[in-house]
Amino acid sequence: MRVCRLAAVASAFALAGCDGAGGVLAPASPDARLVASLGWWMFASAIFVLIVTLGLVLVGANLHRRGEPRRISFRASVLLVVAGGVAAPLLAIVAVAISGVVIGDEVEGPGGADGPWIEVRGELWWWEFRYLDEDGEVVAVTANELHLPVGRRARLRLVSDNVIHSFWAPNLQGKTDLIPGKVNLLYAEPETPGTWRGQCAEFCGLQHGLMGFVVVAEPPGDFARWLAAQAEPHRVTEPEGLAVFDRIGCAECHTVRGTSADGEDGPDLTHLASRQTLAAATIPNSRGNLGGWITSTHTIKPGAKMPSRIPEPEDLHALLDFLESLE
Amino acid sequence: MTDATAPDGTRGRGAGGARGHGAEPEGLPDYVRGGRDGLGEAxxxxxxxxxxxxxxxxxxxxxxxxTNIGRRFIITSLVFFxxxxxxxxxxxxxxxxxxxxxxxxxxxxxxxxVHGTAMMFLFxxxxxxxxxxxxxxxxVGARDMAFPRLNAFGYYVYLIGGTVFFLSLPFGLAPDAGWFNYVPxxxxxxxxxxxxxVWTTMITFIEVSALTAAVELIVTILKLRAPGMSLDRMPIFVWAVLVMSFMILFAMPSVIVASALLMMDRLVDTAFFDAALxxxxxxWQHLFWFFGHPEVYIILVPALGIVTSIVVTFTRRSVFGYAALVLAIVGIGMVSFGLWVHHMYTTGLPLMGRSFFMAASAMIAIPSxxxxxxxxxxxxGARVRFATPMLFVLGFFAIFIAGGLTGVMVASVPFDRQVHDSYFVVAHFHYVLVGGSVFPLLAGLYYWFPKATGRMMSERAGRWSCGLVFVGFNLAFFPMHQLGLEGMPRRVYTYLPxxxxxxxxxxxxxxxxxxxxGFAITLANAALSLRRGAPAGDDPWDGPTLEWATTSPPLNCNFARQAVVQSGNPVWDRRRAEVSxxxxxxxxxxxxxxxxxxxDARPHAVQVLPGPTPWPFVSALVASAAFLGLIFTPWAYVxxxxxxxxxxxxxFWPRRPWRED
Known part of the structure; x- marks a missing residue:
């Protein structure tokens, strides 16, 4: 952990922390904890079987060095094959099947889900998170940063209208695919406040490798305040920058609620400045990175769908002022 | 039909016995001197x-x-490897x-x-x-395969299809959707x-060659065995090949159907896979994995046969549990068709359905x-000879068992939902495929190289190669388990610091x-040993099965006279008994x-096999042109x-009945 933190500090791309390290082995939800302990049990059993079997191979093949080669009796051979080849695997099958069904039911089930409804949309190549109310109406839309209340079991509706993606936040839950024409459900229940990284796990094209997101778990009160703030439209304080935003075409793809910008192809930017990262959790959200992302998008992410724009310097500054005002 | 003769005196052509194939001039070649197996010189x-x-x-x-076609298959596949x-x-x-x-x-x-597709389909x-x-x-003691021309056709299809597929890479036309090519x-x-x-047409095309090979292997094994080689005397390797061939026959149509449907979706807008329509x-995933899972066992099963052959020869014992081994191989073949959904645990299918596939997947552990x-x-307790083939078999044991154990782990639905499509799975399937298939293939290369060429491969280089491959493999792939658990998905072109x-x-x-x-040493070893290796003689390893009964390399006709078999280890019998x-x-x-x-392999007919002919090559050429055209226009099909x-x-032009043959 310490080494990891050092590396993170040293890195020019350091994100908000390094809770994300450890993945499956650093569970932060009851589901992930169950699966991690299942993994450890299976790993220990596997190591045991590997050592016994390879031990038998090596001992058996070298016995002759101690004397004349001799064949073990038919009965002993049968016993060996039945014990090692039938009984032991049978035991493993029963254990795997029963634990799989019981744990699978536990971690995939709703289990009295009481958290928010969130629609997760896989895009090329970023994530949209739509927070819904009980009637399914959209309350707030954000991108690449999923906020969850601690101790509540959030309900995620996974959908895609392009290719297949897979939502994977290893510290919280196993992955589930986003498949066009299909709605999959997933439950996420963080136990402690923290920030973790997640990533698309199903190969989805050019920028699959950097299609990341950040999960932020916070106490229910903080979460409610965050959600209320995200639901607010933007109040324009930087009209010059907004004009540039319109003029160079940003508004064709991006929405900023409270302005005329209502494009639907790119991420909703209404509260861009509140997010920790840019470009699907690839670079930290700072003024410099924002400028770099706009002017040399494809150096950072070759193949990304966003066209890069190089405005006049004063326009760029106005634009950055505007984007930084989207709190 | 059969007669008994004293064992020939010409076994082991000795030094200088290696010869080029087929290019004998008019005079008598050395190796026919004195005849063989009771057949006279002339x-x-x-x-x-x-x-x-x-x-x-x-x-x-x-x-x-x-022998020509098999050798070409092996060399071509090693080039693709x-x-x-x-x-x-x-x-x-x-x-x-x-x-x-x-x-x-x-x-x-x-x-x-291209790496994944080529390793699977072209290697x-x-x-x-x-x-x-x-x-x-x-x-099995036959003189050739049942359908020699079909055999040649299959090779050219593979050669042309594979070459075109690989050339797509330098031309920048290579597929880029992964080897399982998911829609959309x-x-x-x-x-x-x-x-x-390129992917859909060439894969469909290459699978035609797998089907032709499967059909003729089945017929050859079931109908052309030497008299007396009843099914229960068949070498385990031949059983494994038989099971592999049946698996190809049932699995390949599924991927051919899938890629044909996708081809139609792309060429003529049929929308089989388009959710919106x-x-x-x-x-696609069901069709692909109904093929894709058995595919893994298609390349594992013959490898199990290779391992058995080598264990038998290098322990100088007949195998324990012949019937159990045969049943296990047949069992693996059958169960492998009931596992495909374990590639789809994360697609949101109902847990109940997935549970059946979880149990079935774990069940493979029993026959294995x-x-x-x-x-x-x-x-x-046997006096095991630790020559290079046996060393590779030991490597197979370690790596394949480790891969099998992680296989049982990923069979578990909840655990797989964490590691699926992560580097853990990359590690798992490389352990299974390299351990279960490449190690036995290399073992087989060292084991049968003397039979195919008449020369031994260098033992020293073999040991180095085995050690380096073993160490290198584990160093390359073991850390990937950890990477997967730390959250690294597979197929990422880069990652953040x-x-x-x-x-x-x-x-x-x-x-x-x-x-x-390690691999390079073996390839170089094979290339150099072709000319410089020590002469092998007929039977350098003291093997039990009939391939060791002929010369190295085998006669054009394989056997001067076909053997009559009295047990599962005919060559050992022959050495013990005074007559054969x-x-x-x-x-x-x-x-x-x-x-x-x-x-029970009682003789009941004689088959006349066709000789050299260019038509399979011409057919393959025309078919290739048609498939290539399909990339650009559906009319190429017509x-x-x-x-x-x-x-x-x-x-297939019929032979004239009045002609002698």
């Missing part, structure tokens, strides 16, 4: 001329003998540093797709088929170029366990370099082989159908 010389593959460049395209291995090195180089730029995402995705299956085509007829990513909307078309993206423990029982994945990736890259060196039995009465002036009954029909008519 008759043997005539028989050899009858079975000769004509020399010369143009005549190369007319060869039909299974080397090329796809270089692609793997390029990927490892890219991943050695976070945010590296050795390969951009576009190039990386193409390299990754693993054809290598196993090649080994089977070369060895199975020898092991591979649909026209999201992959506009020709890359996916009522199609289903999951249909039975085999491993039968081998252990065979080796227990703060993920903390750098060190383990660097270990993996270092391991891959050592692994490559052979088939008599076959003509020497045309290609004849004896046909026997399916179960034209190709008729053109291929014409070549098939010429191929």
């Amino acid at each position: 008759e043997l010389a005539e028989l050899e001329r009858t079975w000769q593959s004509p020399p010369g460049f143009l005549a190369w395209f007319t060869h039909v003998n299974h 080397a090329l796809a291995g270089l692609l793997a090195l390029a990927m490892r180089l890219q991943l050695a540093q976070p945010l590296n730029d050795v390969l951009g995402p576009e190039a990386y995705n193409q390299v990754m797709t 693993a299956i054809p290598a196993m088929e090649g080994a089977a085509i070369y060895l199975a007829p020898l092991m 990513l591979s649909s026209k909307e999201f992959s506009a170029g020709y890359g996916i078309d 009522g199609g289903s993206p999951l249909l 366990g039975v085999q491993v423990y039968c081998w252990i029982a065979t080796m227990w 703060e993920t903390g994945w750098t060190l383990l990736n660097q270990l993996a890259t270092a391991g891959s370099a050592i692994l490559a060196l 039995a052979h088939v008599g009465g076959l003509r020497t002036d045309r290609r004849e082989t004896i046909v026997t009954t399916v179960l 034209l190709g159908f008729f053109a291929a029909f014409v070549t098939f008519v010429l191929w």
